[in-house]
Amino acid sequence: MTGWWDTTWLIAKRDLLVEWRSRIALNQVFPFAGIVMVMFGFAIDDTRLMKQIAPGLIVLATMFSLLILVQRSFAVESEDGALDALRTAGVSSSALFWGKSIAMAIQLAALEALLILLAILLYGSTIRPSGVLLLIATWLVASWGLATVGTLYGGLAAGARGRETLLPLLLLPVVAPVLIGATRAVEAALGARGSVADGWPWMGLVAVFAAVFCAGGTLAVGTLIDE
Amino acid sequence: MALTATGRSTSTHATRVLGIVTLAGVAWLILFGLFLSPADKNQGESVRILYLHAPSAWLAYLAFVVTAGASALYLFTKKHSLGWDRLAGASAEVGVLFMGITLVGGMRWGRLTWSVFWRWDARLTTTAFLFVTYIGYLAVRRLGGTFEQRARRSGVLALLAVLEIPLVHFSVELWRGLHQDATIMRPNGDVKLDGLMLFTLLSGIVTFTLMYAWLVIHRTRTLTAEDMLDDVGLELALEERRRESTPPNIAEKGALLS
Amino acid sequence: MGTDAGPAEDRPSSTVVELDGAVAVIGRFPALAGVTLRVDRGDIVWLRGPNGAGKTTLLRLCAGLVPLTRGTGTVLGCDLRTERDRLRPMVGVLGHANGLYLDLTVAENVGFWGATVGASREEIASVLDRLGLAQRLAPLPVRRLSAGQQRRTAIACLIARRAELWLLDEPHAGLDAAGRDDIDSILRQAVASGATVMVASHEFDRAAPLATKALDVVGGIIRPPVTS
Numbered sequence: 001m002t003g004w005w006d007t008t009w010l011i012a013k014r015d016l017l018v019e020w021r022s023r024i025a026l027n028q029v030f031p032f033a034g035i036v037m038v039m040f041g042f043a044i045d046d047t048r049l050m051k052q053i054a055p056g057l058i059v060l061a062t063m064f065s066l067l068i069l070v071q072r073s074f075a076v077e078s079e080d081g082a083l084d085a086l087r088t089a090g091v092s093s094s095a096l097f098w099g100k101s102i103a104m105a106i107q108l109a110a111l112e113a114l115l116i117l118l119a120i121l122l123y124g125s126t127i128r129p130s131g132v133l134l135l136i137a138t139w140l141v142a143s144w145g146l147a148t149v150g151t152l153y154g155g156l157a158a159g160a161r162g163r164e165t166l167l168p169l170l171l172l173p174v175v176a177p178v179l180i181g182a183t184r185a186v187e188a189a190l191g192a193r194g195s196v197a198d199g200w201p202w203m204g205l206v207a208v209f210a211a212v213f214c215a216g217g218t219l220a221v222g223t224l225i226d227e
Numbered sequence: 228m229a230l231t232a233t234g235r236s237t238s239t240h241a242t243r244v245l246g247i248v249t250l251a252g253v254a255w256l257i258l259f260g261l262f263l264s265p266a267d268k269n270q271g272e273s274v275r276i277l278y279l280h281a282p283s284a285w286l287a288y289l290a291f292v293v294t295a296g297a298s299a300l301y302l303f304t305k306k307h308s309l310g311w312d313r314l315a316g317a318s319a320e321v322g323v324l325f326m327g328i329t330l331v332g333g334m335r336w337g338r339l340t341w342s343v344f345w346r347w348d349a350r351l352t353t354t355a356f357l358f359v360t361y362i363g364y365l366a367v368r369r370l371g372g373t374f375e376q377r378a379r380r381s382g383v384l385a386l387l388a389v390l391e392i393p394l395v396h397f398s399v400e401l402w403r404g405l406h407q408d409a410t411i412m413r414p415n416g417d418v419k420l421d422g423l424m425l426f427t428l429l430s431g432i433v434t435f436t437l438m439y440a441w442l443v444i445h446r447t448r449t450l451t452a453e454d455m456l457d458d459v460g461l462e463l464a465l466e467e468r469r470r471e472s473t474p475p476n477i478a479e480k481g482a483l484l485s
Numbered sequence: 486m487g488t489d490a491g492p493a494e495d496r497p498s499s500t501v502v503e504l505d506g507a508v509a510v511i512g513r514f515p516a517l518a519g520v521t522l523r524v525d526r527g528d529i530v531w532l533r534g535p536n537g538a539g540k541t542t543l544l545r546l547c548a549g550l551v552p553l554t555r556g557t558g559t560v561l562g563c564d565l566r567t568e569r570d571r572l573r574p575m576v577g578v579l580g581h582a583n584g585l586y587l588d589l590t591v592a593e594n595v596g597f598w599g600a601t602v603g604a605s606r607e608e609i610a611s612v613l614d615r616l617g618l619a620q621r622l623a624p625l626p627v628r629r630l631s632a633g634q635q636r637r638t639a640i641a642c643l644i645a646r647r648a649e650l651w652l653l654d655e656p657h658a659g660l661d662a663a664g665r666d667d668i669d670s671i672l673r674q675a676v677a678s679g680a681t682v683m684v685a686s687h688e689f690d691r692a693a694p695l696a697t698k699a700l701d702v703v704g705g706i707i708r709p710p711v712t713s
Contacts, residue, residue, distance in 0.1 A: 010600050014586065014593075021588035021626065081582030088548055089601045089646060090574025152387075156367070156380065163370065170363045170384075173356050174391050177398040184402070205401065209394055216390050222570075223383045226376075371512045373554050461515060461554075465508065468518040471538075471704030 004095050011091070011099025016106065018076050025107050029068050033111055036061045037118045047124065052193070054123040055186035058115045059179055062146070065111055066175070067168050070150040073104055074158035083158065093222035097151055101217075105147035112139055119190075131189030131196045138185040138203045145178055145210030152217040155225040174213075181205035237448035245441050252434030259427040267424075273339035278427055280332035282435035283325045287354060289439065290322025291361070295389045298382035310447075312378035313454070315385060316368055317446035319361050321439060326358040349400040356395045360388050374454060499525045501650055501681045502547055506556035507565075509539075509546050516542035518705030519556065524683065524698070527676055531696035532685040539705040540685035541580070544652040547683065548578045561650060574602070577648025579656055583639035585627045591638050592623040599645035609645055616641045616667070632659035640671060651675060651682045657691050669695055 019025050040057045044050055050057075077083040086096065116135075119125040127135060150171065157167040181202045186192075188199025238246075260278040267274035294315045301311035333351050334344045345351070368381045502524035509517040516539045524530050532540045545551045547560050549569035558565035563572035578584070585594050592613065599609040613619045616637050627635055636659065643651065651672070657665045665688075672682050672695060685702075686692040693699070701708040 007601065010597065014589070014597055017593065018586055018588050076586065080587055081580055081584045082586060084545075084550055084578060084580065084582075085584030085598070085642075087550060088573045088576055088578050089598065090570070091601055156384075166363070166366055166370075169359070169366065173359045173363070173395070174387075176356060177394050180398045180402050184405075201401075205398060212390050212394060216387055220383045220387055223379050226379075373510060373552055376552065460513075461510065464513070465515045465518045465705075468515050468705045472706055472708060473704075 004092065007091055007095040008099045008102070011096055012102040015073065015076070015100055015103030019103070019107065024072060025069060025111075029065055029072070030111060030114055032068065033061050033065045033115055034118060036064060037115065037122055041122055050123045051125060054119045054125045055190055055192055056183045057123070058112070058119050058186060059142075059183045061115055062108070062112055062142075063172065063175060063179065066108065066146050066150050067171065069104060069107060069111075070154035070157075070167060070171070071164065073100055073151065074154050078158060087226070093225055094218045096225070097148075097155075097217055097221040101144070101147045101151045101214075104151055105143045108147055109139060109143040112143060125190050125192070128189060128191040128196065131191065131199065134185060134196055134199045134203060135189035138182055138189065138199075138206060141203060141207045141210050142178055142182045145206055145213060146175060148210065148217050149174055149213045152213065152221055152224065155221060158225075177209045178206050181209070237445050237452070242441060242444055245437065245444070249434065249437040249441050252430070252437055256427070256431050256434045259423070259430060264423045264427040270340050273336060274424075276332055276336040276339070278431045280329060280336055281428060282431040283328040283332060284350065284354060285432055286325040286435050286439050287322055287329050287357060289436070290318045290325060290443075291357060291388070291392065293318040293443070294322065294361075294364075295385045298385035301378050302382045302386070307375070307378075309374055309378060309454070310451070312374070312382065313447050313450040314443070315382065316365075317443045317450055319364055319368075319385075320446060321442045323358065323361045323365065324442075325435075325439070326354055326361065329354050330358060347403060349396060349403050352399045352403075353392065353396040356399075357392055360392065364388065374457075500559075501526050501528070502558075502560050502683070504546075504556065504558040504565075507546065507553055507558050508555035509542050509551050510554045511542060511551070515554075516705060517546065520546075520702075520705070520707055522700060522707050524681060526679070526681050528681055528683075528698050529672060529676055529696045530681075530683045531692040531699040532683060532702050533687075533692070533699060534702035538702045540702045541654050543702060544578065544580075544654055544683060544685055547650065548576045548652050549573045550578070574646075575648065576650045576652060577643040577646055579636075579639055579643060579651070579653045581654055583627075583635050584642065585635060585639055587628040588626055590624050590626050591618050591630070591641075594627060594638060595641045595645050598642040602646050604645050604647070612641050612644050616644075616671075633661060633664040636660060637664070637667065640668070644671075644675075649680055651680055653682065653684045653686075655686055655688075656684060657686060657688045665691055 037057065040061075041050065044053070074083070077086060116125075116127075116139075120127070153167060153170045153174070157163045157170065181204075184194070184202035185199045185206065188194045188196050188202070256278065260275055264275075264278075266272050297311045297315035297318065301307060301309070301315065304311075330351070333346075333354075337343050337346050364381060364384050367384055368377055370377070370380070500523060502522065504520050504522050507517055507520040508515060518539075520539075520543060532543065534540055542551060546553065546558070546565070549560065549563070549565065549572040552569070553565045560572055561575050563569070563575075565572070586597070589597070592609075595613055595618070596609050599612070610619070613623055618634075618637060618641060622630065622634060622638075627638060630638065636656065640656075653672075656668050656672075660668065669691065672684070676682055684692060684696070
């Protein structure tokens with residue numbers, strides 16, 4: 001039996017390879033996120049206000065896209081009954097969890113980078129030089145936190161009929177701390193509100209969330225994925 | 228949890244006594260809450276909603292703790308007794324009820340006192356999250372499968388909620404800390420609770436706790452009965468299923484075609 | 486195609502599957518209503534029966550994918566009530582679906598599953614070779630393959646994983662005569678190497694000569710066995 005890290009990388013690479021070949025996240029989810037950003041513009045229709053609330057909109061668009069990415073991550077498994085095969089392969093559920101989370105985090109990070117770019121283009125946001133480090137740190141930590149939580153609850157909601165609609169209901173309340181923390185941190189980094197020094201504790205909150213769910217998820221995932 | 232000997236209702240001598248004491252407590256609370264305790268200097272009569280709102284908030288959190296505790300007991304004890312799972316489910320259902328009361332009470336109070344339905348304060352917002360989280364928990368309980376699967380899945384979910392809710396509460400508190408108006412709008416902010424008012428509030432908490440216990444005991448027993456019914460249903464289904472293996476009567480088939 | 490040595494503990498050498506009154510529930514439906522059977526090492530067991538009889542569920546039960554609601558069961562020395570995790574790596578399932586990643590190539594799929602058990606590159610290459618997947622088909626995404634070719638790829642994954650108990654659900658379906666012959670010879674070789682096979686099949690002509698034992702699954706139970 002291969003080592004834990006090897007299995008984890010195996011799964012992460014496989015997930016990323018599947019995405020690379022099918023390009024579904026790239027061709028469907030990213031445009032979706034883009035459209036959401038544009039629709040915020042239609043709905044809010046006030047340039048000064050938009051620049052102020054841009055951080056919140058970026059994080060919201062990320063949350064909605066997370067739901068779709070998680071669904072997709074597990075759809076890949078059930079497309080040809082591979083989830084059963086994975087269970088049979090005796091791949092340890094924690095390796096599966098970490099592998100899929102790593103792959104998801106990478107996709108999320110790419111998505112968020114796109115959203116930040118769109119905020120600059122559509123809403124006139126600017127990045128403070130002093131806030132660059134904060135922005136990058138928040139970006140990485142939030143991606144990891146959301147990826148682990150998404151994979152965890154995604155495993156539960158995967159497969160059987162009547163479960164797909166469960167995912168938003170379970171996931172969105174849980175990610176509230178990320179919504180609150182990441183928005184405040186990004187606000188500080190983009191200069192929309194508060195100083196950069198104020199922003200760091202908020203990033204810390206997101207980091208705590210990521211750590212808690214990383215640990216909790218590793219322990220819980222076996223039970224949730226099992227049939 | 229063993230079901231009662233009567234087999235007809237979920238009451239036992241103990242729960243009847245509990246029920247009577249609870250009713251007495253409710254009467255006591257109505258007396259003190261609506262009549263005997265004084266109105267508040269600042270808020271007037273509307274402070275009386277506090278006697279409903281605060282205890283139900285307390286109960287919502289208690290229910291959540293009980294669900295988590297019972298889930299832990301199911302998952303980590305050797306026997307994995309399903310009784311703990313049913314207790315967890317019953318407590319969650321009653322908890323959702325009290326969370327609903329807390330939210331409605333809070334909105335009513337806010338409307339009366341400060342003309343806003345919703346104050347984005349830490350406790351109310353966290354209660355709203357607790358509410359939605361537990362609705363999700365109840366939905367997961369209804370996913371089907373064996374009783375053990377239900378117990379394990381929802382048990383793990385309840386324990387994850389133990390991590391998640393304090394985190395949400397903490398986040399919301401930090402968040403509201405940014406806004407100065409939060410101090411003016413704090414739930415008990417301008418209500419000075421002493422003497423009779425404090426006594427009434429405490430009686431409210433005691434009464435609601437008794438009510439919670441009564442409801443949860445009955446609901447747990449009902450859930451046990453439901454599970455037993457399910458087993459009976461399974462027996463019937465098994466018989467039907469086995470009957471598939473005996474071939475149908477050919478003569479009857481002939482009659483259909485004529 | 487050697488079988489994995491498995492955990493170093495004594496296992497009853499002859500009995501691979503033993504079920505007694507096994508009941509398995511899918512949702513609210515009792516797919517298996519009390520199955521009692523025994524399978525010995527080296528058997529090729531043919532499960533016959535009408536659709537909806539519970540053959541698929543029986544296979545999945547033996548794979549440890551479905552929990553046991555009532556009765557007892559032991560597969561490869563693992564108790565089905567408590568040790569499903571330990572059982573699963575030793576078992577290979579080929580269901581109606583193939584368990585493949587459609588966007589990855591044949592070589593990548595087989596390589597992935599082989600890697601989960603630490604198979605070497607040579608082993609994987611030899612598996613691809615023996616199933617005729619090596620030259621033309623290996624670099625193609627599975628999505629582009631015919632049903633028969635996908636089925637062969639799935640079997641290659643099974644072999645790469647070195648399963649001791651093979652559980653196959655309609656393996657001949659969708660294959661031409663040559664493909665079916667391939668499956669038969671692969672199964673015989675698997676058994677010769679120490680694996681045990683359980684096949685659910687409607688294909689009378691194929692399964693009968695292949696099987697050492699035939700079981701009728703009807704209404705979620707096994708009818709007294711017919712000599713094959």
